[in-house]
Amino acid sequence: MTGALPMRVPAAGLPTRVRIHEVGARDGLQNEKTVVPTEVKAEFIHRLAGAGLATVEATSFVHPRWVPQLADAEALFPLLHDVGAELPVLVPNARGLDRALALGARRIAVFGSATETFARRNLNRTVDESLAMFEPVVARAKEERVHVRGYLSMCFGDPWEGAVPVRQVVGVARALLDLGCDELSLGDTIGVATPGHVLALLTALGEAGVPASAIGVHFHDTYGQALANTLAALQYGVTTVDASAGGLGGCPYAKSATGNLATEDLVWMLDGLGVETGVDLGRLTATSAWMAERLGRPSPSRTVRALSHKES
């Protein structure tokens, strides 16, 4: 295709600009089997920022025992001092916050669950206990004028509980904001959502006083729904979208393809719609193709595959 870029044809009722919260280096690499060397991660994050991504979640200050892929957070973060992007980091608890603050992190994220079963399995706590754990973390971050994002996983379906009631999600979302979180990221962790469900949740949050400006959406492409769900969220007024460069985080050949929305597929749509992102699709695709080589497998992003023409 001449130029290999989408034609720009705006549609009514969409935001003029979207902020992409790039999660490939954290959520993506955390879920890849390969443990990537620290220097490669640093180069990856530099390249992502160089492609125009203004927010690149960098790593997680979780105990190394739980996430060996990100056990090098202390070594990695100082290598990023000259990255021209916001670099939020995940902190699971007060100890993680101490480590992040000591290295100069200015944006953190806590990781909550909308369901009791996932809270128990992922955090070994009830939902209320996890909120109690976050309370001093968020309070101290706010004292330090650090921006806090609250991830909320299993917002649509849960592998053990099935459908998750919208009311339940709204309750935990409000609690995270009441703790002091600056923004939420609504996660469809198992990728089951469809556009009507997305709208129903966003509408219920709006009725509970949570504006679209405080909401990011975080869709997984397990059933191929992530981009359609994103379109529905944009039509509602959401302007923050999580995505993972190259679709990192879900191997297309794995038993259950639980990958994140690929940033390139998102940027293709937003470029076509004339929605500004600041991202250079060509540079981003080259970065993801480069990382796919380091991981030793093709990217699950359809746009990366189509534009890089490297598979046979």
Next chain:
Amino acid sequence: MTGALPMRVPAAGLPTRVRIHEVGARDGLQNEKTVVPTEVKAEFIHRLAGAGLATVEATSFVHPRWVPQLADAEALFPLLHDVGAELPVLVPNARGLDRALALGARRIAVFGSATETFARRNLNRTVDESLAMFEPVVARAKEERVHVRGYLSMCFGDPWEGAVPVRQVVGVARALLDLGCDELSLGDTIGVATPGHVLALLTALGEAGVPASAIGVHFHDTYGQALANTLAALQYGVTTVDASAGGLGGCPYAKSATGNLATEDLVWMLDGLGVETGVDLGRLTATSAWMAERLGRPSPSRTVRALSHKES
């Protein structure tokens, strides 16, 4: 996930029912490297109809030299006499129509192009010459009270010409309807469209007197846009959507992943939205997993991969 089905949450402004025009057995298999035995094709089509697909495009009466994968049309079609679904067949010209009518086909499709370059490369004719070739075909079909679909390829982008002007597509679309076609299928043959472009084309067709009821949309997932584009078309009022079981027609490992929208990914979304299709997602997924085994490779449909859990 409990039940492994999407939660039903309807959204306003969508049709209550969508007719899926299943193209896996024709458009899909035509573009697979493997030549599938006639008996397997017949079983595939029976299974697709058994999963609730009411329209299953069966084969093409093109000259066997051009499409060896479908060279068995004469042998296949009689094996389908007891399939409980409409079975349209592609006919390229008057000779193809003769062959199709002789076997009792009651629905045919002609295959036009919105661009001169693709018309030349695919049909060895100008657009006007191809319309002249279709004219007696459509006229005779109408005399026989046979339903005629007009495919229109390259409606958004063309690999040689780049962006395709909406006005140009509207002109060829009107010409096909004026010949007597009962419906159109608007093809994004190279998968570059985005939702605003889809809406712009549908709106321009509406202004030219082409109602949504005469339009089917046919998206390829080359850049991951097919389902988002489908959502936009449904919001406009389109109720006929082409899709390919298992995403047949584009190998995920091929140089350019030009696959059709996977029927399963579409049905997941429509089930979630409460839009009726008549399709049983479980039976359909099982059919596509069965065909993927016969083709010796995993299905590119994300839903098939997630539900069948057969890859490693």
